[in-house]
Amino acid sequence: VLGMSANSVSYNEQGSGESGVDAAQENSSIPASISAGGAAFSLFSADCKKNEDLKEMLESNKESLKLEAMKRIVGLIAKGKNASELFPAVVKNVASKNIELKKLVYVYLVRYAEEQQDLALLSISTFQRALKDPNQLIRASALRVLSSIRVPIIVPIMMLAIKEAATDLSPYVRKTAAHAIQKLYSLDPDQKEHLIEVIEKLLKDKSTLVAGSVVMAFEEVCPDRIDLIHKNYRKLCNLLVDVEEWGQVVIIHMLTRYARTQFVSPWREDAVFDENSEKTFYDSEEERRVDQSKPYIMDPDHRLLLRNTKPLLQSRNTAVVMAVSQLYWHLSPKHELSVITKSLVRLLRSHREVQYIVLQNIATMSIQRKGMFEPFMKSFYVRSTDATHIKTLKLEILTNLANEANISTILRELQTYVKSQDKAFVAATIQAIGRCATNISEVTDTCLNGLVLLLSNRDETVVAESVVVIKKLLQTQPSQHSDIIKHMAKLFDNITVPMARASILWLMGEYCEHVPKIAPDVLRKMAKTFTSEEDIVKLQTVNLAAKLYLSNSKQTKLLTQYILNLGKYDQNYDIRDRTRFIRQLIVPNEKSGALSRYARRILMAPKPAPVLQSAFKDRDRFQLGTLSHTLNSQSNGYLELSDWPAVAPDQSVRIVEVVKEAGAPLLGKSKPGKSAEKFYSDSEEEEEGSSSEDSSSSSSEESESESESEENSDDSNKSSSSESDSEKKKKTLKNKKLQQQKPDSKDRYWSHSKALLLIIITKLFSIHIVLSFSNQFVASCRCSLLRLCVFLACQFDAVSWHVRVSLQASFPVFVPETSHELLHRMTGKGLSAQYRFTRQPCIYGNSMVSLQLTLSNSSDQALENIHISEKSSTGQNIHHFNAIGELHTTNHSEIDTNMSTVQHEHTKEDEFSVSIQPAVGELLVPITMTEADFTKEKLTWCQKANQPIHFCVCISRFAGKTVGSGCLVLVSVALKDPDAGITINTEKTVMASMLLRQVKITLTNSGP
């Protein structure tokens, strides 16, 4: 600390020296009047005051004085004046209670901390304290400033703060953490690995607030770690619409790059596909190319991206529209590209700078795909009020769009441009006419004639440009245009612009063979006026003379010698030089040596015709919409867009287990199914439900005290099941397909097993719900039960009752839609809750079971802040869902609970104890084992329960294993008409017997 303060003193001394200079420059005329008033408007006169009083003001006790001082300091900073010597005085106020003062101190701190590192450290503890503040906005702002102080010493502190903030409950703080990642990375790139970990964590975040910022951090820190995106790809696509607009731009650009590495090309010519394997899989629903002959099937994820970005074309933010457009350009099948046209054309109404960028991109696009923009050709007509660079770009696009059908319209338009006052633009127009002429052979002559007319223009640039363009055009097909050359010769007398005269002379010389009679005459005229011509014309005259001498020496020998003599004594040394050179070259004498033999080949060599093409021809090597594209050179940090892979990488990397959402909110208890399908589901559920008593037993084994009561309930159940057994015995079950379960029998089943289930229930968990909530919303969420999880294989095939011994162990064959009531709306004071097992692997832990809760509010009041209270007594581990607001819409905001209604003051809090009654089968996840293994395992255990029931069908085997204790449960059902034998093998006796009973009940009950 001592060292630091010593430093600060020395800084002070330096600083005050500077301040003196500063103050002198400021011409301090007004003496300082320190008053509470004199606020913001007088700032610029205020900074004339000496910085010394600023220090006094900062050290005073009055808030208003401090504030006034800070305002003046900010004024200095804004003007680029140095105010660093006030650092010690300013930094003292970092903990001020006045928000504005504090903010201004932050501004100052961020500006000068880099220069005054040691002193800046004094402020750190304030921020560290604020990082723990209960208010999320204060936490966020502390992290923001802390990370903006570019002082390498605090890197570890920043790292810690970022890590902590990344797990903050508030999405706003997490967003700030994402921003801080980039700051830390630029301060210390060695932290990369740690930061990537944080990025990985934040990428999983479901909040729309965080998404944009973390992707930005990703792009900055580790754009090559494409593997981090896989699992989040679908989430990002789905969140995209709700992300704030700046985030959208960043995400779209990132997803464009991602998609280019992960999907195969939708542009057919280079699509490589294994048709056989893909066809059947996608046949049902995936969109296909219109052309059926060679089907390309788009990856559904690829389609998802295109579909979810399309609405953003309607964004008011031009950057978003451009981002989507480039995404479509780089990713969509060619025939879908047209959707972006209108939006891009719309952007042309925007500011000049926006137009400039958009036109550049359209220019690149229009080279490859004229059709896209042709219907909007008129939008590219130039207005006299456009800036020159806008005009030139529009011209470029018009030229690109020209084809046989519209060329006459375009040429007419170009003709009016030629008359413009903006000469640079006229020159560009002439170039454009030239390009039209070469591209569309029908109009070459028309264009040439038009250009020839322009030769008589008064403006030098126009003429020069026309001549140059004519020259280029003639070079491509000189033989057909001897009449134009003749025409130009005729015009020659009237043309005064030297550049044009020179160009015509060059043409004469170059194509003197096409105009053998005129060329010598032109030379004759030139010989007359040679001395009064401009230098450039003289040079070309010498050139012409030389060429004519070689091709037609009989007529022009004397003329040439005359001109060469004139040139020899010209005032300009260039001309004298050229004359000497030409003379040596063409007139053979003893000194000239070998060169003159080749004179003809040198002078009359065929010259390559210049190629007239768009300046945007090769711009498509850059991703559209990027800075590199605009500048046509690779800028720092440009990320190359990769080519499509020949074969798509594994698609399954993007699969994330998703809990299916309940369709519609059901009020009251779910009805038993009415359709046959529904019956199946019911019966199946029961099937699984019957085996679910496993769980109770397994849990009962965990606590001895309760196992007894379970035994009891077991007994009661046994008796009831035997009862039902006898009832059902008489029924013959012929139709195996209709294992219907009548509602009443179901109810009975539940009532029979009530005793047992109650035990389970108390054992399982209880949910306390604290109510208050907005009207009519459905929330679905997951909560999970721990340790209840007994997994059993249940590869049912409801129709045939054959066990499919497949190798897939992961997903259940069938997920019923039925949900059970958790809380009735009468009991719940308007809130009703239903639950349903989704049979999806739980994402929070593999020993948990996912449960989907559907909450609905049937009262007329808003309910808010629904949550599971922490009081669940039995030590079950429940993964809580967060406060309910986030469940309301697809927007995940944890704090805000209510978007569409006014928040009613809710005066009371209600708590409801509810319990979930898990049908045991719901707690199972199928596993797979081979038949041999099954038999082998079966023999290992002696525990057997065997009871014949009357039932028909064949043999089925089901295998499963408890996750908690890891023991196998094997169920074999041997079906011998009219009897059936059920065998259950497991380590756990109680479980075995319960399972057996339940299976039996269900099977018998489910007769037709």
Add this chain to the structure above:
Amino acid sequence: MIHSLFLINASGDIFLEKHWKSVVSRSVCDYFFEALERATEPENVPPVIPTPHHFLINVLRHRIYFVAVIQSEVPPLFVIEFLHRVVDTFQDYFGVCTEAAIKDNVVVVYELLEEMLDNGFPLATESNILKELIKPPTILRTVVNTITGSTNVGEQLPTGQLSVVPWRRTGVKYTNNEAYFDVVEEIDAIIDKSGSTITAEIQGVVDACVKLTGMPDLTLSFMNPRLLDDVSFHPCVRFKRWEAERILSFIPPDGNFRLLSYHVSSQNLVAIPVYVKHNISFREGSSQGRFELTLGPKQTMGKAVESVLVSSQLPRGVLNANLNPSQGTYTFDPVTKLLSWDVGKINPQKLPSLKGSMSLQTGASKPDENPTINIQFKIQQLAISGLKVNRLDMYGEKYKPFKGIKYMTKAGKFQVRT
């Protein structure tokens, strides 16, 4: 992303700088000044200027260049759009965006810039959120602040930023609940010498001023939504409902905002509400030129054409113009050669005309170009495309708001070639 921002006035002075990362020396602007010198007109400065280590992206508004310094690849539109958003915000806060206004409010400007970007990445650009963070200065508040020493910075922390409707602040209260919508259409047209239309399109916007208590949920429907060919929305509009039902459904921001901008399909014939008869000629050898211009209404659906302003950039050879307007006043600037004629309202009975002669530089040859005529006008109570609002409903609140809809047609980029 955005490293620094420099504000440069028309005379080339840097009058404000702000850095979000390490400080970039203001000498980087020398490259900009070079480009400025090369450009003949202020508008001709290229928006993106590469320098050896940085890229300068600038926008020009209100005769101020906003120059952003960029160090690495970033979509240029991202920066341009952001800079325009900054200008819009300044305008929103100070009424005008001039050098004087910015200098007078330098602290507020700095506070705004600080909130709008974090580390160069846009943070809060929504006007409603910003106004919660930093209160716009008003004369009353400045006076109060000087007396009480209170501040412009909002005392309470903004919650809007965290909400699912970030564009609307909570706890809005009004005694008079009103919602006004202005349907403003602009005609962009190019008319050729003979009076026939080369290109014409209609661009429209629906601007709203909504002052409603609480969290109202509004729906606005049109009689003829099919007219709208291409639309872009304020983020508050629910896109799905528009797709399905062609209804605008939204929770509005508080105050003024642009709800919708649209484009009327170019297939529809556009009614051109004014015509121009002109005769502008120069004779070879003579130092005089004739100038005759007559305006008349056409296809105005019985509405009056008002606030007509004609301007034209005359050829460089014109020294002076001696004209006689039948109504209104005209000015001719001999330096910039800009002729402007403030016509006012067009009376169909007595068409306004401007006649007279132009004196040319003696000895100079006749200008080979004819000037283009730019026309501005307004027609009240008419949307030229025929777009009509059907109804406006409010849900979610109990009170009855006052609703108002106004139509207007304006000339956009309306040019007549002569």
